[in-house]
Amino acid sequence: MSKESKPSIVLNCPLPTLDFDVITMGHGSGGLLTHQLLESGVFKVLKNEHLDQQHDGAILDLPGRIAFTTDSYVVSPIFFPGGNIGDLAVNGSVNDLAMCGAIPRFLSLSFILEEGLKMTDFWEILLSIKIASENAGVTIVTGDTKVVEKGKGDGIFINTSGIGVIHSRANIQASRIQTGDQIIMSGPMAAHGVAILSKRKGIEFETTIQSDTFAVNHLVKLLLDQFGDAVHFLRDPTRGGMATVLNEIAAQCQLGIAVEQKSIPIDEQVEGACELLGLDPMYVANEGIFMAVVRGDVADEVVAMLRHAGSMHAAVVGTVTDAHPGKVVLTTRIGGRRVVNYLTGEQLPRIC
């Protein structure tokens, strides 16, 4: 259940022989070249009964209560330590559904390709999408491919939208957060942002840090199976990092949040890199962890369960309080206290 070391995704699944090796404008025309691209690539790799229909949409049978989410991914570079834009796009939308208390079921997949994108890169991304969706247990049921001229895009942008079925025991609402609730982080923070930054032009540095990109839905299902409506709120700290999520929570429930810096899990190497780069890791993006606001009396059990399920660094990091409504206050390692604000302006652009 924990994030495994990733297999090489080129696998035993080489790129089929095609009479083109880069994407051209014709691949977005809706004509013969589009059909070739889809049939030799997308439909073959992602084969399932829904996609096989090749209609404009998929017909799905679902019970009554669903979650619906969307995200466009513009991460740069498209390949980064620990993943690429393909698995990121799957995991990201899967996680958004999980944060609604849903069991992710179906994804849509829409590409905006830049003319000149190498077919070998597109293929590797497609395979990552396949593997990530299998790992998360979701089916890609409908899609779209557009092509823009060279210089009007950036290799590849991906939109995934997702549908999930609300877990029967879930009742995730900011309004249910109350004084005494505990805030749990499922794993160490800031790995994704630092991994991306380590490959950015002009900043590259040597490191073994990998993105934490990972689908948390199986963990969230365990959490809801076991703790049901004692889980008051869920959110994944992506863009803007955990500081942003904590501020959003405080603003929505109009209660205060007290956070202990020393209890926030962070990898030593990630922390070192943040110091070196002058980044506050609380604002750095994550793509494979979540924050849960749970009833105070079950917090320790939740942490034990998460650790048992493979999230070895899960920890209680804060408490909901009525002391400073709407504000997030951090107690630093040396015992000082300061308000943690929303991120102003841009820290790391195109992180997801």
Add this chain to the structure above:
Amino acid sequence: MSKESKPSIVLNCPLPTLDFDVITMGHGSGGLLTHQLLESGVFKVLKNEHLDQQHDGAILDLPGRIAFTTDSYVVSPIFFPGGNIGDLAVNGSVNDLAMCGAIPRFLSLSFILEEGLKMTDFWEILLSIKIASENAGVTIVTGDTKVVEKGKGDGIFINTSGIGVIHSRANIQASRIQTGDQIIMSGPMAAHGVAILSKRKGIEFETTIQSDTFAVNHLVKLLLDQFGDAVHFLRDPTRGGMATVLNEIAAQCQLGIAVEQKSIPIDEQVEGACELLGLDPMYVANEGIFMAVVRGDVADEVVAMLRHAGSMHAAVVGTVTDAHPGKVVLTTRIGGRRVVNYLTGEQLPRIC
């Protein structure tokens, strides 16, 4: 029910006073600027109970059988005669749902903005989205905003994904198409493609031709209310035009399609422009019409109903035959016959 002449969309709804007049990278950071953009713009314009939750996804109550679709829109230019990328993105996904035999209910809305996009342009697009979604009767329930650097995008790309509820009388499947079925077009072809082309750099020409961008879902609902499972198949001829749709239908049902050129509705001015530009209008994109394959005995009634509902140019344009399986054969106005193939390569890039 027909496509009305469009009101000026700046309406009585001017851009609010903001301390920025173009999009900057910070608007995609997930921090304070993102919040400002969303709160002063997106959330305000598109206000509804689902968006107000400001969660990563929306929770929806739906009956069992749904349709799910996605499309990314990269149309260039973003403003064109008769519409812009905003209403196009709403109408396009609404129409895809209608083509599945669904009543469109919910849309997601995801922006990829290029740094430097003018806020006045973004505002006008947002207002068009609002009007188009109200006209179509769909609610935008979840969204996402990303920003890419100048030169890595093209003003604005939009993804809309949609969820609809399958009409109780719908049974839309290519496998239900049979010899003797009639093919109906709901309106004149090629207006969208020609309208876009009239504004393309290097090709501009003076014309009053407008895009046909329009949500056909209300018409399709009437069709299904009245004719139920006598409607065998639906498809909207967007990229690749009606020739592509006819080829897809012929390939899927492995029957032949015989089309009468003289019966295909086309506006005189559009036809003239196509001749001038050397375009075959059968391959030119449409964004506000659909093709229906219906049981032969109801075809005339269907046309009468569509005309009565405002689609004055609806017509039977072809017949399903076992004479030339998998092939589309056109009888020209002068009585010649030729095979209509898939579009090879690119005709008009970035048409939607």
